[in-house]
Amino acid sequence: MIKNRKLVISTAVVAGVVAAAGVGFAMVTGDTTTSSSGYCAIMPDAVGLYEGNPVTQMGLQIGRVDHIRSKGDHVEVSFSLDAGRHYPAGVKAVTRSKSLLADRSLELVGNYQTGPQLKSGQCIALDHSFTPKSISEIAGSAADFIDAMAPDNGKDSFQNAVAGFDAALHGNGELARAMMQHAASASANPDQLISDIGSSILNMAPLTDEALQRWSSLRSILDQMPQVVDAGNKLWPGVLNVTNGTGWLVATLYDIQRSYGDVLWPLLKGGVADVIHLAATRSKDIAALLESIPPVAAMLRQQADNNGGLAITYAPPTVNVGGAEIPAAGLLGLTLAKGQ
Incomplete structure (x- = not known):
């Protein structure tokens, strides 16, 4: 009896575990297979993009393209996304391919962190959509460039070249004449030109040799230059x-x-x-x-x-005539009186 009871309990437990695992598996499978539609992107063009092409993010498929509708100068691409992921409202849409010849996929650029999310029924604006140039556009641009450089009418290109040359030389005739005369004189005597070049090189040799010999001084000057500049600033x-x-x-x-x-x-x-x-x-x-x-x-x-040095006593000379007394007069005064 006890053994039968244990067998019944074990069977019930195993059945419960199996049922729970089945429910969980069903829930997970449902989440991964469910997709939400109603998303769209306004693209400049849909070259290489077709219905059923994958929608990717960082190269991994997260949905597929449902419809492509032309709207004049732009294209509306409707697509669906797998459930379980969130995308920012400012996500960008780019058509991507491994080469110009392969089908392209719609790449969503931007991971969600915080803020508004991209919701079903919301379109990615045209200024958030980018497409690479198509082969026809690249070829057309190259053809336009070639046509601009060399028009079909060869006469026009030659005429434009002559007209441009004339406009460039307008007012520079004297300079062009002098340049041609100098070139002609140099070409007429090339030995002299080569000799002048050789003389210039030879004359530069002592300068370079002196610079090499005094390189230590030059390096010292350059090393001191920051201090000199700093002193000049002060x-x-x-x-x-x-x-x-x-x-x-x-x-x-x-x-x-x-x-x-x-x-x-x-x-x-x-x-x-x-x-x-x-x-x-x-x-x-x-x-x-x-x-x-x-x-x-x-x-x-x-x-x-x-006080004990040499002293000279000086007395003005006097004249004694032996008669009536005559006041003494200095020799200098008599000389001056006679001069007067």
Whole structure:
């Protein structure tokens, strides 16, 4: 009896586990196979994109294209997406292919993190859709470029080239003539041209040799250049101050000239000019006089400071005529009186 009861309980437990696993499997399968439709993207074109083509994200298929409708200058691509994923409202749509010849897939660019989501019935705007250039567009662009460079009418291209050459040379005839003359003279005597080039190279040789010999000095100068530039930056405010002071000095001199110029200029052109001319012509005599001042001053200073030094007693000479007394007169005074 007990064994039968245990067998019944074990059978019930196993049946319950199997039922739960079946329900879970059914739920998972349902989630993965269910898809939601109603999404669309406004694309510039749908070249290489067909109904049933895959919709991918990072290369993995997440849906498929349902319908493609032309809307004038753009195309509306309707597609469905697998359930279980979320996409941002600002997701971008790009048609992607491994080559220009293969069918393309619709790639959704952008992963959802936070914020609004892309909902069913909502279309991706045209400014969020991008398509690569088609083969026909690439070929057409190349053809347009070739036509612009070489039109079908060869006469027009030659005419345009001549007209452009004429416009470029307009007003430059003398320069072109001089250039051609110099080129002709150089071509007429190529040996001289080659000789001049060789002379230039030979003349540069001592300079380069000297530069190599003094490279250590040049490198030292370059190494010290940052400190010199820094010192120059520090001295620059002083230059600005000098400039400001010079401006003030010029303004002051201008005020003096405007107020006292009629008095100063005659004086500077007259007496001051004569004094400067006399000083310039007698510069040697003035220099000799100035050179004699320090010895004389030193001698006088020594006589005044040294009480026990050499002293000379001087008395003016007098004349005794032996008669009535005549007041004594100095020799210097008599000489001056006679000169008068």
